[in-house]
Amino acid sequence: MHKVILDTDPGIDDAMAIAYALAHPAIELLALTTVFGNVSVDKATRNAQYILDVFGATQVDVAKGASEPVTQAPLPHSEFVHGDDGIGNCYPEAPAALNPAASHAKLATISAADYIIEQARANPGEITLIAVGPLTNLALALAKDPELPQLVKQLIVMGGAVDEPGNVTPLAEANFFNDPHAADQLLAEDWPMVVVGLDVTHRVMITDTHLGKLRDHAGATGDFLWRSSRFYIDFYTNKGAAKNATEPQCAMHDAAAVAYLVEPDAFSLEHGPARVIEDGVAAGQLAMDRRGYRYATDHWSHRATNNAACMGVDSDRVLATFIDTIIEHRLV
Numbered sequence: 385m386h387k388v389i390l391d392t393d394p395g396i397d398d399a400m401a402i403a404y405a406l407a408h409p410a411i412e413l414l415a416l417t418t419v420f421g422n423v424s425v426d427k428a429t430r431n432a433q434y435i436l437d438v439f440g441a442t443q444v445d446v447a448k449g450a451s452e453p454v455t456q457a458p459l460p461h462s463e464f465v466h467g468d469d470g471i472g473n474c475y476p477e478a479p480a481a482l483n484p485a486a487s488h489a490k491l492a493t494i495s496a497a498d499y500i501i502e503q504a505r506a507n508p509g510e511i512t513l514i515a516v517g518p519l520t521n522l523a524l525a526l527a528k529d530p531e532l533p534q535l536v537k538q539l540i541v542m543g544g545a546v547d548e549p550g551n552v553t554p555l556a557e558a559n560f561f562n563d564p565h566a567a568d569q570l571l572a573e574d575w576p577m578v579v580v581g582l583d584v585t586h587r588v589m590i591t592d593t594h595l596g597k598l599r600d601h602a603g604a605t606g607d608f609l610w611r612s613s614r615f616y617i618d619f620y621t622n623k624g625a626a627k628n629a630t631e632p633q634c635a636m637h638d639a640a641a642v643a644y645l646v647e648p649d650a651f652s653l654e655h656g657p658a659r660v661i662e663d664g665v666a667a668g669q670l671a672m673d674r675r676g677y678r679y680a681t682d683h684w685s686h687r688a689t690n691n692a693a694c695m696g697v698d699s700d701r702v703l704a705t706f707i708d709t710i711i712e713h714r715l716v
């Protein structure tokens with residue numbers, strides 16, 4: 385059983401990741417820790433509680449995290465991708481439902497960073513962190529407790545792109561772009577860290593056929609995934625990466641990070657020390673040295689060597705397991 389803390393900025397594909405983590409029989413989802421990114425941290429936290437309610441989860445904590453990056457000034461949120469409310473304009477308008485106190489999900493009294501440290505210290509070697517938003521909370525936790533990399537079992541990060549072009553600039557992926565300093569700080573450390581970036585998540589495209597199957601066979605969970613994905617699918621199909629696709633579809637980015645935990649052999653990895661460019665025209669770019677070459681100007685040799693990035697994926701298998709797991713094992 386994997387004890388998981390999911391650090392998230394929900395987010396439509398974040399909701400897919402939450403549904404997957406809740407449904408998978410090998411995952412015990414302890415908490416959602418929230419961060420700015422797709423929306424403000426206030427909306428992300430409210431969405432996290434609401435999504436847990438919709439998916440029927442009553443035992444999962446929510447801890448609110450960072451509202452802005454560790455060093456740079458905050459960038460605009462991505463409402464044009466995820467909707468004004470961050471979940472495809474599916475957040476209910478009724479005032480009672482808007483009250484986060486009505487949520488079953490407990491809001492922790494400590495910050496996301498402190499929650500992560502507390503759980504890692506209480507369960508040494510047992511916690512898997514899956515980070516699917518900007519890496520700010522983890523960088524804050526690491527600064528406060530430098531032993532964190534030795535305390536956690538695994539860190540899986542949805543972010544970055546090694547060979548694939550970026551999705552917010554030609555070079556940068558959104559989560560790394562939103563807090564490049566945090567991403568670079570995490571990649572410096574020796575922890576079992578795997579990056580699930582655009583090199584694979586742009587290959588795992590979930591279509592209306594898949595989402596229709598969830599709507600028709602996965603109860604309230606599938607219904608929400610169908611409704612919330614309308615806005616995101618429209619962005620991908622009319623403005624984004626799936627413009628020329630034969631069927632409406634979108635990347636399931638964050639859910640692919642959960643897929644890596646439960647089906648690592650559906651992915652192929654490459655290793656090497658890695659940096660994230662912190663500013664300038666290439667800000668947010670992931671730069672991994674996969675050759676071990678000795679460069680004259682060297683920003684890589686003193687870095688952790690066990691960073692891994694997913695470079696290949698069996699997307700049919702990942703999608704099939706995702707859909708079957710939610711249909712068979714969802715809570716509601």
Ligand code: BDR
Nearest residue numbers: 395397398516558559637
């Ligand atoms: C990542 O950025 C966010 O918009 C998504 O939720 C995902 O975590 C993809 O680049």
Ligand code: CA
Nearest residue numbers: 395398516517
């Ligand atoms: Ca996300």
